Amino acid sequence: MRFSIILRALIMLLLFSIPGKATAYSISVTEGPALPQGRGAHAAGVLGDKMVVLGGTNWNEKRTEKHWLSDCTIYLDGIWQQSLSFPIGNGESMYCHDGQAIYIAGGRNDAEVFRDAYRLCLIAGKLLVDKLPPLPVAIHGGAGVELNGKFYVSCGFNKEGRQTSDLWSLDIAKPNAGWLRCRPLPGCPRAYPALAASGQYLYLLGGYARLQENTMCLQDAYRYDSQSNEWKCLPNLPWPGYAWSAAAIDDNYILLAGGAAYGNISKDIWLVNTQDMSTQKLGEAIIQTCTASLVKVDNKTWWLLGGEPDVNKSRTNKVTVIKLND
Numbered sequence: 206m207r208f209s210i211i212l213r214a215l216i217m218l219l220l221f222s223i224p225g226k227a228t229a230y231s232i233s234v235t236e237g238p239a240l241p242q243g244r245g246a247h248a249a250g251v252l253g254d255k256m257v258v259l260g261g262t263n264w265n266e267k268r269t270e271k272h273w274l275s276d277c278t279i280y281l282d283g284i285w286q287q288s289l290s291f292p293i294g295n296g297e298s299m300y301c302h303d304g305q306a307i308y309i310a311g312g313r314n315d316a317e318v319f320r321d322a323y324r325l326c327l328i329a330g331k332l333l334v335d336k337l338p339p340l341p342v343a344i345h346g347g348a349g350v351e352l353n354g355k356f357y358v359s360c361g362f363n364k365e366g367r368q369t370s371d372l373w374s375l376d377i378a379k380p381n382a383g384w385l386r387c388r389p390l391p392g393c394p395r396a397y398p399a400l401a402a403s404g405q406y407l408y409l410l411g412g413y414a415r416l417q418e419n420t421m422c423l424q425d426a427y428r429y430d431s432q433s434n435e436w437k438c439l440p441n442l443p444w445p446g447y448a449w450s451a452a453a454i455d456d457n458y459i460l461l462a463g464g465a466a467y468g469n470i471s472k473d474i475w476l477v478n479t480q481d482m483s484t485q486k487l488g489e490a491i492i493q494t495c496t497a498s499l500v501k502v503d504n505k506t507w508w509l510l511g512g513e514p515d516v517n518k519s520r521t522n523k524v525t526v527i528k529l530n531d
Contacts, residue, residue, distance in 0.1 A: 229457075229458060229476070229478075230454060230458065230476055230487065230529055230530075231487060231529075231530045232474065232487045232488050232527050232528060232529055232530060233488075233527075233528045233530055234474070234488045234489065234490065234491070234525060234526070234527055234528075235525075235526045235528070236491045236523070236524065236525065236526070237508055237524035237525065237526040238280065238283075238284070238285065238524060239522045239523060239524060240258060240278065240285060240510065240511055240522040240523075240524065241278055241285050241287075241522070242263060242520075242522055243263055243511060243519070243520030243521045243522040244258070244261035244262065244263050244274060244511045244520050244522070245261055245262055245263070245296075245494075245495075245496040245497065245511060245512045245513040245520050245521075246261050246262050246296040246297045246346075246496040246513075247259060247260050247261025247262075247274070247296065247498060247510075247511060248260050248261070248298050248300035248307065248309050248498070249300070249302075249307075249498035249500050249510055250300065250301070250302025250307035250325075250500055251302060251304060251500060251501070251502060252302070252304070252305070252306070252307065252325070252326065252327040252332075253304070253305075253327055255279050255280060255281055255327060256279070256280040256500065256502070256508060256510075257277065257278075257279050257280075257288075257307060257325065257327070257332070258277070258278050258279075258498070258510055258511070259274075259276065259277035259278070259291070259307075259309075259325075260273075260274050260275065260276075260277075260291070260294070260295045260296055260298060260309075260312065261274045261296045261511070261520075262274060262296040262297075262520070263520040264518045264519075264520065268517070268518040271315065271518070272294070273294030273295060273296050273313075273314035273315060274294055274295075274296065275290045275291040275292070275293060275294040275295065276288075276290045277289055277290060277291075277332060279327075279332065281330075288332045289332050289334070291334075293314065294314045295309075295312040295313070295314060295319060296312060296313065296314065296345075297311075297312050297313050297345040297346045297361075298310065298311050298312030298319070298345065298349075299311050299312075299344070299347045299348060299349030299358045299359075299361070300349050301349045301350050301351040301356055301357075302351070302500070303351050303377070305326065306324050306325060306326045306377075307324070307325040308322070308323070308324055308325075308337070308349070308351070308356045308375075308377065309322065309323045309324075309325070310322040310323075310337075310340050310344075310349060310356070310358050310375075311340055311343065311344040311345055311347065311358065311361065312345050313345035313346075317343075317364070318343040318344070318345050318362070318363070318364040319343055319345070320339035320340045320341075320342065320343045320344075321336070321339050321340075322336070322337035322338060322339055322340060322375070323335065323336060323337060324337055324380075337375065337380050338375070338380060338381065338383045338384060340358065340373060340384060341373065341384055341386070342363055342364075342369075342371070343363060343364040344358065344361040344362065344363060344369065344371075345361055345362055346360075346361045346362045346396040346397055347359055347360040347361025347362075347369070347396065347398075348360060348361075348397075348398050348399065348400035348409070349400065350400045350401060350402045350407060351377070351402065352402035352405075352407060352431055353405070353431060354376065354377050354378055355374045355375060355376055355377060355431070356374065356375045356377055357372065357373070357374050357387075357400070357402075357407060358372070358373045358374075358375075359371065359372045359373075359390065359398070359400055359407075359409060360372075360390065360394065360395050360396060360398050360409070360412060361396050362396050367394070368394035368395055368396050368414065368415060369389075369394050370389045370390040370391075370392065370393070370394045370395070371386070371389050371390075372386075372387040372388065372389055372390060372429065373385065373386060373387065374387055387429075387434055388429075388434050388435065388436060390409060390427060390436060391427065391436050391438065392423075392425055392427060392438070393414050393416070393423075394414065395412035395413060395414045395423060395447075396412060396413050396414075396447070397412055397413045397447040397448040397496075398410060398411055398412030398423075398447065398449075399411060399412075399449040399450070399451035399461060399464075400451060401451040401452055401453045401459045402453055403453035403455070403456055403457070403458070403459055403479055404456035404457075404479075405430065405431055405432060406428050406429060406430055406431070406479070407428070407429040407431065408426065408427070408428055408429075408439075408451075408459060408477075408479060409426070409427045409428075409429065410425075410426050410427075410442060410449065410451065410461065410477070411423045411424055411425070411426070411442060411445060411446045411447055411449065411464075412447045413447035413448070421445075422445035422446055422447055422465075422466040422467055423445055423446075423447065424441045424442045424443070424444060424445040424446070425438070425439075425441055425442075426438075426439040426440065426441060426442055426482055427439060428479070439482050440481070440482040441482075442477075442482065442484065443484055444466065445466050445467075446464035446465060446466045446471070447464065447465055447466070447495075448463070448464055448465050448495035448496045448513075449461050449462065449463060449464035449495070450462045450463050450464075450494075450497045450498060450499035450509060450512075451499060452499045452500075452501055452507055454476075454529070456479075457478065457479055457480055458476055458477065458478060458479065459476075459477040459479060460474065460475070460476065460477075460487075460499065460507060460527065461474070461475040461476075461477050461484075462474045462475070462490060462494075462497070462499055462509050462525075462527070463490060463493065463494040463495050463497055463509065463512060464495050465495040465513075465516075468516055470493040470494065470495050470513065470514060470515055470516070471493055471495070472489045472490045472491075472492060472493035472494070473486055473489055473490075474486070474487045474488045474489060474490060474527060475487065488527075490509055490525040490527075491523050491524070491525040492514050492521055492523045492525070493514050493515075494509070494511070494512030494513060494514050494521060494523070495512055495513050496512050496513050497509050497510055497511050497512025497513075498510045498511065498512075505528055505529040506526065506527070506528050506529075507526075507527045508524055508525070508526055508527075509524065509525040509526075509527060510524050511523070511524070
């Protein structure tokens with residue numbers, strides 16, 4: 206009898222310790238206020254209760270000239286309003302926001318790849334820009350995120366056009382200490398990965414790799430422990446992709462929206478369980494898109510802004526509002 210009780214207890218313990226599938230959340234999707242113009246590969250974030258979008262790229266009507274945008278637009282009093290402009294256009298930068306400021310590093314235009322880094326704050330309704338220490342190397346097309354008061358920048362292209370696996374961090378409270386080189390990603394160098402901070406970890410998903418004459422859309426996944434400065438390889442995602450938009454819901458789940466793979470642009474919105482990397486499709490965005498911004502508005506709401514809806518040099522101004530159901 207005692208053995209039987211112990212055996213049942215062990216079975217129950219094993220059952221409850223098996224990682225579950227990603228079924229913790231459901232969402233509602235609505236269309237948000239359209240941007241003044243279509244754009245992709247832009248930076249975005251929330252300052253206080255104001256949505257801010259800046260930089261990026263678009264094309265002229267004939268699709269013969271690519272524009273590298275320098276303008277900034279703020280969603281204020283129910284409408285998008287133009288704010289300051291940077292002195293030079295910049296797209297494909299790495300960025301993050303913490304509610305108080307937006308942090309931007311790197312990027313490019315048709316003339317150069319940048320090392321520059323900035324902090325944007327909204328003071329008395331005016332957008333103010335401070336320069337931060339520049340990145341040690343010029344990078345574009347990587348990914349950025351904030352975790353525990355640090356701005357992390359990973360992967361991307363350098364100014365020679367080679368892809369990197371570097372990871373850099375900047376202490377937001379002590380920016381003058383400069384950028385710290387962290388342990389690089391153990392996987393192949395890549396650009397356009399998804400990067401999200403969940404719990405004490407960074408999660409890097411997929412990306413685009415150019416290997417000799419071949420290009421690959423990746424589906425591998427990695428977890429970075431900010432305390433030990435160590436990476437861990439995780440189970441692959443079910444499908445490859447790059448230029449996704451990612452954001453954490455909590456310590457165990459990540460939203461993954463849009464993205465591209467081999468010429469196909471997705472409108473799917475996925476829930477990724479970081480405990481076992483299982484996935485669940487939650488819904489679809491208003492329009493298929495990649496190189497969009499997924500910005501957390503509050504604990505239940507994210508805006509998916511703009512991006513590229515196809516491979517024909519198009520940019521969308523559509524905004525998808527994603528809200529967790531109660």
